[in-house]
């Protein structure tokens with residue numbers, strides 16, 4: 753499958769058309785942004801790691817019964833995916849308090865929840881991705897009630913799978929963001945990516961951060977953390 757015209761360039765990926773109207777090619781960049789694009793930088797090798805990690809996790813999720821956009825890895829940075837119309841919701845699942853949850857609710861980072869939480873933000877850069885609830889999503893016609901129920905079910909299934917997988921690698925899954933989309937026949941599938949850009953991953957013993965928080969918080973060792981988490985995954989596949 754060959755790349756045709758570039759349809760979109762986002763903060764972390766470029767998206768290309770192919771000869772098949774139902775398929776796209778995504779091309780992962782090393783560019784990193786945080787705080788709604790205010791902080792910009794590059795993380796050398798990130799595109800390769802995020803591409804490969806996302807593909808391996810999505811292949812495993814398919815086996816576990818969660819439909820995804822993943823079709824085929826084409827190169828280190830490029831993947832063939834099913835074209836979807838993205839549901840404009842950022843779906844965030846949390847097992848442990850961190851980031852905006854800790855800030856918003858005044859909870860210390862690291863507090864473990866009795867059960868996972870789910871929240872949605874409106875995927876809209878101009879508005880700064882505001883938090884919203886199901887009623888707001890319905891009022892804005894971002895998705896139907898049935899679609900939201902399906903998305904919630906899949907998001908918790910993804911959490912169950914990823915939590916167990918990362919634990920087997922000696923890694924604690926703190927939280928992550930998912931995006932879903934509709935195929936041309938309306939079927940909801942998991943899209944976008946699952947990577948250290950979109951997840952918080954801590955070493956299970958030391959709680960060392962092995963994700964994009966090292967970039968967001970200027971902690972150093974960013975490339976090393978991405979390489980470390982990829983190595984952990986490869987050792988346990």
Ligand code: ADP
Nearest residue numbers: 762763764765767821833834835836838943944
């Ligand atoms: P952003 O748009 O937030 O800067 P990226 O740089 O990751 O993010 O760009 C990738 C874009 O492609 C995102 O807008 C994402 O929603 C979209 N996308 C991801 N998977 C698919 C897919 N299978 N079909 C269509 N669009 C997709």
Ligand code: UDP
Nearest residue numbers: 844850851852853927928929949950951952
């Ligand atoms: N996240 C993401 N994209 C976003 C916002 C959040 O991938 O636009 C991920 C983030 O990496 C973390 C989880 O979602 O794993 C929860 O993020 P949080 O709401 O705590 O926001 P942040 O601290 O990034 O502002």
